[in-house]
Amino acid sequence: MSKPVLVYGVGVAGLATIKFLLRQNIDVIAADDHLDESKHIELRKLGIEVVTAPSGNVLRDLVANSSYVAPAPGIPETHSVISEAVSQRKDLKTELDIAYEWESQRVGGARPIVAVTGTDGKTTTVMMAEAILQAAGRKTIACGNTEVPLVDALDMEVDSFVVEASSFRLAFIESFRAEASAWLNFDSDHLDWHASMGTYEEAKARIWRNVQPTDTAIGVSGETEVLKHLQVATCRRRVVGGSGDYRVVDGTLTGPQGAIMGSTDLRRSLPHDISNALVASALCIESGLATATHAAKALCAYTAPHHRIEFIGESDGVRWFDDSKATSPHAVVTALRGFKSVVLIAGGRNKGLDLAQIAVEASRVKSVIAIGDSAELIAQIFAGLKPVVVADSMQVAVEQAARSASAGDVVLLSPGCTSFDWYGGYAERGNHFAGLVRDYLSSVRSQGVIK
Numbered sequence: 001m002s003k004p005v006l007v008y009g010v011g012v013a014g015l016a017t018i019k020f021l022l023r024q025n026i027d028v029i030a031a032d033d034h035l036d037e038s039k040h041i042e043l044r045k046l047g048i049e050v051v052t053a054p055s056g057n058v059l060r061d062l063v064a065n066s067s068y069v070a071p072a073p074g075i076p077e078t079h080s081v082i083s084e085a086v087s088q089r090k091d092l093k094t095e096l097d098i099a100y101e102w103e104s105q106r107v108g109g110a111r112p113i114v115a116v117t118g119t120d121g122k123t124t125t126v127m128m129a130e131a132i133l134q135a136a137g138r139k140t141i142a143c144g145n146t147e148v149p150l151v152d153a154l155d156m157e158v159d160s161f162v163v164e165a166s167s168f169r170l171a172f173i174e175s176f177r178a179e180a181s182a183w184l185n186f187d188s189d190h191l192d193w194h195a196s197m198g199t200y201e202e203a204k205a206r207i208w209r210n211v212q213p214t215d216t217a218i219g220v221s222g223e224t225e226v227l228k229h230l231q232v233a234t235c236r237r238r239v240v241g242g243s244g245d246y247r248v249v250d251g252t253l254t255g256p257q258g259a260i261m262g263s264t265d266l267r268r269s270l271p272h273d274i275s276n277a278l279v280a281s282a283l284c285i286e287s288g289l290a291t292a293t294h295a296a297k298a299l300c301a302y303t304a305p306h307h308r309i310e311f312i313g314e315s316d317g318v319r320w321f322d323d324s325k326a327t328s329p330h331a332v333v334t335a336l337r338g339f340k341s342v343v344l345i346a347g348g349r350n351k352g353l354d355l356a357q358i359a360v361e362a363s364r365v366k367s368v369i370a371i372g373d374s375a376e377l378i379a380q381i382f383a384g385l386k387p388v389v390v391a392d393s394m395q396v397a398v399e400q401a402a403r404s405a406s407a408g409d410v411v412l413l414s415p416g417c418t419s420f421d422w423y424g425g426y427a428e429r430g431n432h433f434a435g436l437v438r439d440y441l442s443s444v445r446s447q448g449v450i451k
Contacts, residue, residue, distance in 0.1 A: 002026075002027070002067055003027075003065055003066055003067040004026070004027035004028055004029045004065075004066060004067065005021055005026055005027070005028050005029070005066060005067055005068060005069075005070055006028075006029050006030075006031065006062055006063060006066035006068075006069045006070065006081075007021070007028055007029070007030050007031070007070045007072070008030075008031045008032065008069060008070070008071045008072065008075055008079075008081045009031075009032055009071060009072025009073075009074050009075045010030055010032045010035060010039050010043065010050075010072070011072055011073075011074050012147070012149065013072050013073050013074075013095050013149045013151075013169075014030070014032075014070075014072035014074075015039075015042070016095065016149040016151050016152045017070055017072070017095045017098060017149070017151055018030060018043075018046065018048060019046070020095075020098070020099070020102075020151040020152070020154070021070075021098070022046060022048075023155075024102065028048055029048070029049050029050075029051070029062065029065075029066065030043055030048050030049070030050045030051070031050065031051040031052070031054055031062060031081070032050070032052060032053075033052075033053050034052075034053070035050065035052045054081075055080065059080060059081060059084055060084060060088075063081065063084045063085050063088050063090055064088060066090065068090055068091035068092070068093050069081060069082075069085040069090050069091070069092050069093070070092075070093050070094065070095070070098060071092060071094065071172070072095075073094070073095075073145070073166065073168035073169055074168070076192070076193040076194070077171055077193065077194055077195055077199060077203075078193075078194075078195050091174075092172040093172065093174075094168075094169045094170075094171070094172050094173060095149050095150055095151045095169065096144065096150055096163070096165065096169045096170070096173055096176040097172070097173050097174060097175050097176050098151060099149075099150040099151045099153075099154055099176075100113075100150075100175050100176040100177070101175055102154065103154055104175075111158070111159055111160055111161065112159075112160040112161070112179050112287060112289055113160070113161045113162075113163055113177070113178040113179060114129055114160075114161075114162050114163070114178050114179060114180045114181065114283045114284065114287050114289070115144070115162075115163040115164075115165045115178035115180075115181040115182070115207060116129070116162075116163070116164055116165065116181070116182050116184065116279070116283070117164075117165040117166070117167070117170060117181075117182070117183050117184070117204050117207045118182070118183055118184025118185045118186070118204075119184070119185050119186055119187045119189050119328060119330050119331075120184070120185060120187075120189075120326075120328065120330055120331040120334060121184045121185065121272060121275075121276050121334075122145065122164050122165075122166070122184065123145075123146070123164060123305060123308075123325075124273075124276050124304060124305060124308060125182065125184060125276045125279050125280050125283075126142045126144075126146070126162050126163075126164045127142060127302075127305060128276060128277060128280035128298070128299060128302055129142075129162045129280040129283050129284055130142040130162045131298040131299070131301070131302050132280055132281065132284040132290050132294055132295045132298040132299070133160055133162065133284055133289055133290055133294075134298065135290070135294040135295075135297045135298035136284070136289060136290035136291070136294040138159055138160050138289060138290075139157060139158045139159045139160070140158055140159065140160040140161065140162055141153050141156060141158050141161060141162070142162045142164065143161055143162070143163055143164070144163040144164040144165055144166070144169060145164040145165065145166040145168075145169060146164055150163060160289060162283075163178065165181075165207055167190060167193075167194065167200055167203040167204055168190075168193060168203075170203045170204060170206045170207055171194075171199075171202075171203040171206070173206050173209065173210075174209075174210075175210060176210065177209075177210035177211060177212065177215065178207075178215070179214075179215050179216070179287045179288075179289075180215065180216040180218065180282070180283045180284075180286045180287035181207050181208060181211070181215070181216075181217060181218065181283075182217075182218035182219070182220075182240075182279045182282070182283055183204060183205075183207060183208075183217075183218070183219055183220075183223075183226045183229070183230070184220055184223075184226075184275075184276075184279060185220060185223050185226065185330065186201060186204060186223060186225040186226055187328065187329070187330035187357075189327075189328040189330065189351065189353060190351065192351045192352055201225060204229075205229045208229060208230075208233040208235075211233055211234055211235040212235060213234065213235055213236075214235070214236075215235040215236065216235060216236045216237070216238055216282075216283075216286035216287065217230055217233035217235055217236070217237050217238070218230075218237075218238045218239075218240060218279060218282050218283065218286070219237070219238075219239055219240070220239070220240050220241050220275060220279065221239055221240065221241035221242030221243070221244045221247075222241065222242060227239070236286070238282055238286060240275060240278045240279050240282055241275055241278065245282070246278040246279070246281060246282045247278070248263055248274060248278075251263050251264065253274065253277060253278055253281065255278075255281060255282065255285060255292060257285070257292055258292065259292070260278075260281055260292045260295050260296055260299075261292075261295070261296035261299060261300065265296070265299075265300050266299060266300070266302070267300075267301075267302065267303055267304075268304060268309075268311075270309065270337075270338035271334075271337055271338060272334050272337075272338070273304070277295075277299050277302075280295070280299070281295040281299070306322075306427070306430065307322055307323065307324040307325040307426055307427060307430035308323060308325045308326075309321050309322075309323045309335050309338065309412075309414075310322045310323070310430070310434075312434050312437045312438065312441075313437060313438060313441045314441075315441050315444045315445065316406075316407060316444070317406070317407030317408055317409075318402075318405040318406065318407065318408075318409050318410070318411060319409075319410050319411070320410075320411045320412075320437045320441070321335075321410060321411070321412045321413070321414075322413050322430045322433055322434050322437075323335045323412055323413055323414035323415075324413055324415065324419065324426045324427070324429045324430030324433065325426050325430070326414040326415060326416060327348075327351070327415065327416070327417060327418050327419075327426060328351070328353060328416060329353055329354065329355055329356075329357035329358050329416045330357065331414070331416065332344075332346060332358045332414045332415075332416040333357060333358060333360055333361050335412060335414045336358075336361040336364045336365065336412075336414070337361060337364070339364060339410045339412065340364060340408075341364070341366050341408060341409045341410065342364055342365050342366060342409070342410050342411075342412050343365075343366055343367050343368075343369065343401045343404045343405045343409055343410070343411045343412070344358075344365050344367070344368050344369070344412055344414060345368075345369040345371060345391075345397050345401060345411070345412065345413045345414070345415070345433075346358065346368060346369075346370060346371070346378050346414060346415050346416050346417070347370045347371040347372040347373070347374045347375045347377075347378045347415055347416070347417055348371065348372040348373065348374060348415040348416070348417030348418055348419055348420075348421055348422070348429075349372060349373045349374065349417050349418045349419070349420045349421040350373070350374045350377070350417050350418075351417070351418060353416075355374060355377055355378065355381060355416055355417070356381050358378075358381065358416055359381050359382060359385060362382070362385050362386060365382070365385075365386050366386070366387075366404065366405075366409055367386055367387040367388070367389070367404045368382045368386055368387070368388045368389070369388075369389050369390075369391050369397045369400050369401050369404070370382075370388055370389070370390045370391065371390075371391050371394065371397050371415070371422075372415070372417060372421045372422055373417075373421040374416075374417050375390045375391070376390070378416075387404070389404075393422075394422070394429075394432055394433055394436060395436055397413075397433075398433070398436045398437060398440055399440075402440060411437075413429075413430070413433045415429070
């Protein structure tokens with residue numbers, strides 16, 4: 001009898017992996033550091049043996065008695081189960097490898113895959129690519145680091161996949177590949193998961209580990225680390241931006257085959273919007289799954305997802321934006337580059353990142369409202385550079401921002417940190433901020449009517 005697979009971590013992806021393996025008649029043992037009663041009940045219904053917080057000999061035996069270890073994305077590379085698997089020379093397989101290996105054995109061959117990684121911008125680019133493929137008449141789905149793990153997507157009635165490939169999912173891959181894959185950018189992030197910036201970079205680079213000569217690797221101009229790895233990718237290579245293969249020429253998004261669409265035809269055309277649109281177009285065109293016409297049709301109608309520089313409202317010439325998804329300094333810098341005069345609301349729970357990077361775009365910042373656990377650090381970074389106010393709640397932050405902003409300014413919630421000091425997630429933080437702003441704008445308009 002073959003040994004069971006040890007799935008460590010029973011979140012969304014871990015549970016999906018367990019169910020997928022069971023559907024393939026593969027035995028599974030589950031383990032997790034913290035398992036609530038509802039998960040215990042669900043696993044018992046599946047007939048799965050589960051171990052909570054194994055350590056020492058128990059962990060050693062679990063790994064020894066497994067065919068391989070499948071760590072969920074939430075299990076950091078510094079975790080004891082990873083080091084134990086490495087010590088015992090057990091294979092480590094994330095859900096991307098597990099899914100790809102089964103998809104490769106599919107009758108009729110694997111369905112086409114395009115994939116995106118990067119520190120920031122993955123979700124937006126994936127959604128753009130999904131929209132382009134749908135405009136081309138394809139039944140496709142955005143999966144991976146989304147609400148739908150790739151192992152779940154395999155059983156869906158689709159003819160292609162757009163995979164959001166986080167470093168957590170890429171870290172251990174040995175077989176996963178995509179016909180076209182893009183690496184958007186690279187900057188410090190997730191150092192609470194990776195052992196170092198070096199291993200973070202290595203994880204990202206694995207997206208091109210298994211490319212074939214007919215595949216296409218896509219990098220972005222100006223991204224030094226990305227282009228370093230792109231240069232050695234053993235397949236067709238494309239560069240986006242600058243004087244690259246996909247770029248803006250006289251206000252027109254252009255590829256090797258010619259014009260795609262006017263940049264002003266995008267519903268929002270901030271610098272990163274244009275870059276993401278070019279990457280999504282390159283993925284779909286280079287893979288042969290869509291044309292420039294399909295890209296233009298989809299991108300003209302595309303609306304960015306919530307909490308990513310999302311416009312909330314305007315009053316007296318001041319525009320308010322929710323960028324709560326910006327949980328790294330790199331993401332904040334990207335947002336700032338889209339505006340000229342910003343009242344910045346930043347702070348939260350830091351992930352061990354260098355928040356001082358935000359000050360690279362200090363010339364675009366009018367003033368700063370510092371919030372959350374990192375408020376004092378944010379204040380120190382901008383001390384002597386820009387006026388800073390510390391707010392002890394989001395309500396106070398909105399009130400302070402309203403006092404600081406004047407016609408022509410943008411108020412931008414772009415924290416550069418996680419939300420887990422005040423909130424349960426970036427969406428909760430963004431929703432609260434947006435609600436407070438709408439209440440403020442409504443009160444301003446009411447006062448205007450009274451006048």
